[in-house]
Amino acid sequence: MRRGLSILSRAVLLSSSTISKGGIYECLLFKYGIFINQNVSTLTDVSPAEREQLSHTRNIGISAHIDSGKTTLTERILFYTGKIRDIHEVKGKDGVGAKMDSMELEREKGITIQSAATYCRWKDKQINIIDTPGHVDFTIEVERALRVLDGAIMVLCGVGGVQSQSITVDRQMKRYDVPRVVFINKLDRMGANPWRVINMARDKLRLNAAAVQIPMGLEEHHAGVVDLIDRKAYIFEGPKGETVTAIEVPTDFKADMEARRKELVERLSEVDDEIADLFLSEAEVPPDVLHAAVRRATLALKFQPVFMGSAFKNKGVQLLLDGVSRYLPSPTDVSNRALALDENEASFQLPCSPSGPFVGLAFKLEEGRYGQLTYLRIYSGRVKKGDYIINMSNGKKVRVPRLVRMHSDEMEDINAASAGDIVAIFGVDCASGDTFTDGTQRFAMTSIRVPEPVMSLALIPKAPEQMGNFMKALTRFQKEDPTFRVSSNSETGEIIISGMGELHLEIYVERMRREYNVECEVGKPKVSFRETIRQRAEFNYTHKKQSGGSGQFGRVIGYIEPLPDTGEQVSTEGPRRFEFDNALQGNDIPPEFHPAIEKGFAEAANSGALIGAPVENVRVVLQDGASHPVDSNELAFRVAAIQGFRQAYQNASPIILEPIMKVEVTIPSEYQGTIMGDLNRRKGIIMDSTTSGDDCIIQCEVPLNSMFGYSSVLRSNTQGKGEYSMAYSHHSPVTRDLEEELTTAFSKSGGRAGSASA
Template structure:
């Protein structure tokens, strides 16, 4: 059929073939050829699944992915995340990931299961790398939420479920680690209903738990599965154990009841007390799952090689294909009007939600306007690549040699669409970094610029006061990983420390000054005398420094007054307590003296600086001080700490512990509001206390100075 369509295209574009086209292809035949071509890609799209695997850290995501790749034939040996053979899991391709036993970057792969192509993205579980989950869920059609049968619904489980909900991703839940001591899948199911607000029910019942975990009973098909072989590769189907028949009947009825609440077709059969066939129940679960009204719960133990194959069947049966989900773009030519994409290869290229992308094609980066040629197109299998010539909508591929940043949209130029943006949380921690060697400054800057483009949560800035290069991210581990990557990938050693906290100084009471600056040892000298007082500005003042001239007459010529103000401003840039700027300061000039020859702007500027600092110039042997040596000290200066306005959005159940921790750290709570099931706490906290390090695992934080 593809060859027929190609010949047809050639005839249409060749003028000498017009008569042949007229004779051999009537309008009906052309329409039929178009329909057949569409049927071809429709069948391909129907057998495509794009899924992500997300969970709290150490719930078994990467181990589960490793088993999926093994059972689908993509790999031929199973390696563990913390394996003793030094190989590590396939999806943890970075050396750092294998050393630390955690996933740092999302990794893509693909496999085939029962004639269905499944594209998988394995995402990190650690909260520091939450942007990787955001980025993956933004483009996926479905997801598997992995829950630990012992730990249950944990802090990051709440976060990734919120992310799935934000991007409208249908999902399955997989309760993992049923072989562990203390495993309780029914407790976890109840937690998912209460904490995650899932409308869910189990589609499987475990046969035994902990060390007695043997297999599973499928509630839809009413069959028992046992997993045999050295790696559980052989699935043996049998009848339901006799001692479990009552429990299975109860759980199947519960499953039908829960699905009936959100699916009208099943509800009619259920209320009419008609027998519900496995196919009817399966189709009802699929409709409810794709509509995001139901979350089917699977069970197993990835580490013990049990329950993975039925989970793959669940992905095929219950999660949508690319044409069953809605994706929207923003039309930049129509004031960002929302446009629904077809999700098929038939439309214009919007990589790659619509259209076809080919090696050698020219594509346009809509965000930058740059035209780029695609030199190489590949499908990823962790860090391995398979060259391909083209890819169509719904597939996940990688492009080489393309200059872009996270969130950019590419089209063929016929449309000017950008995809709706993903949510980017604000950084919560900062470090000061600098290269050990000055010669490596170029590579150091290159590394920081690249990481900023890859990771929107990684920020780089220069502190104007301290001159330090500040990197900011989602946590200590997040920043440590990037520092280590700079060392390994760019061969640049960096020193790391805490950023200098920018304190301030201020005065608390009025103090007078009377200072004479005089140099008259031959030639043109310097002469300037300033008298007055300093005092704190009134509370609520909009300015940080105020200068007022209250001199009556011309004891100091008016052309020298700006130099006096400039001198006091310069002096206040560094207080004598700890050397930080002085704020909320009012300087009043009441008197002074000048010399007809030796007075100058420089003389009065120096007189102002010395009057404020009372720091005599050792080279000025003729300098006379009138005795008010303690101007700044007499004003009783104090140090001001930076106080941040912190807004924490936490689940209501954590309100007590969070409030207690804020009080323990001497934070001042100024507001407490309710937002659905979440509590919003507003507090003033001193910057030097690492308040957010305790909370970043389960709350959203925003900070303002």
């Protein structure tokens, strides 16, 4: 082995000019785990043949507010593309449920919990689709899906319009520069008004949106749509709307069609020079020119074409698929940024070339029947079943044992995949956000933004024998979902789970019961209260015990005092500020007992007398004492130190401290008064308030004990449009009424540490 490597090393040094990508030396070096650093400048662009091949691929997501019809729309897309044989409804009466809601909990609750991937063909296009949840608690599923997708369909309800999660989805699409088409759904519903929805999209989302269709009737009269660009009307016939028939535009709709077409051209003229010239000269804009302009403006993120219909009533879906094919980008139409790890993580554009070096991003993990299932977006190169790839986060080389395409919970085995594909691999241990390469370079894709959890619960299995499965479930859920966090509170002994909201955590507790047979007791986490002192107090304590034979004797004299405030923040998890000052003179207490005395004082500071909470910001000064030549030992002095501390503590004006959190709340300005009033009721102190666009950002300090359940209250008070983040600031004295409540609870519990909670 060493001789082989030596030969290879000489070959590299003497004949490096003969080593080319794909050459035998490179293959041998990779086999032995040696990287070849490929310079970014050597990457070749996508060839015309590859560009033509990839122009027939679309990677899209379907995102919207909860209950806007995303999964219903996906079900119709799969049916019309021939991927499924029949249509099933979300929470349908037949007990089957929509194809993309494969989890039992999803079918019971009628909501999407996990994003699901599928693929289909529409005419000459291969479309990879990810159906994402609409509930804000599962926003990470939308976040990581949009990170790897090239385009998206944003679904808006024809009645509700732009709703709270629509705003969140819009922020995510803009964060990752995802071009989109808009589909206004549910035009068969009472109160549907697509023009109101378009105005809301312009006002609330700041979109340059315009209709490319108008509806032929609304509510129960919704019969089809009129295409503004081609000036054709379409109706959808057959039991499931599978037959699309083009007809002449009815006379009743011609005037509206021309007015809306003029509005479309005017909107495009603001962002496209070719259309601007035609608009200013008042020339007719041909359909092919208008189609091309819509595509250019959509890809440039300057325009959003609006389609219309009713997925539930099987109207408008096929034309939406035509719009996806015509206006949304192929993998080569978007800019994919990567980081060169050997060039100080310099950012560069990675060509989406099947003949380039292999680069893939693991964006989602699931625990399946056959082990971990890793969803992979391939940005460059090719990967085959049996290939070896390298995880750039840890440098480990792993084999690809199985390569599949996903169709919800079904899998189709494939032998190879290339740039532009979204696939899944089995048996590869990694984390969400890891980049894989073929070993010929050290590249990494930019990471996925993970929002911070906003709510916590305390969990404990009801039966001790379930602890093994309990820990397995927590480990799995943490790996699958970056927003699901698990921690343990060393002070209270609780296991704390944190997530994006009540529903988010409720789903995981329910999954634990169904998938792991673990029943849990769920409660509000205990707050990490502390105790401290406000004045100096002296101790003079003698511990004597005589029971025949050698006894115990130890005497300690000194004082305790509060530490001066240095302005430093004390971490809720780090070491407490406790100091021990040995000011003994002489040999009244032999040196071998000094460590035992310090341990005794530190042990006493672990549990204050008010509620049994740890004592912080205290200094103990040992000035004098006494010992016995026979009865003194380490135990005697440790007990004397504990009792001496407690003796002085009662006279040192002890108080209880509670954790204070820095809270930043982002809300629409219209809710500013309501939210500030609620924060004041929670004993919060407003530190600052600023306005950014239509949003108001409030910065304040609020006791942690008042923040439990705040996410639900904030969403209720802002119609789901508010967000907040929270971080530890410091501990501060509690109010007198809370102190009485805590001390009473502690005394009723028999003085057990950690039992006081509010």
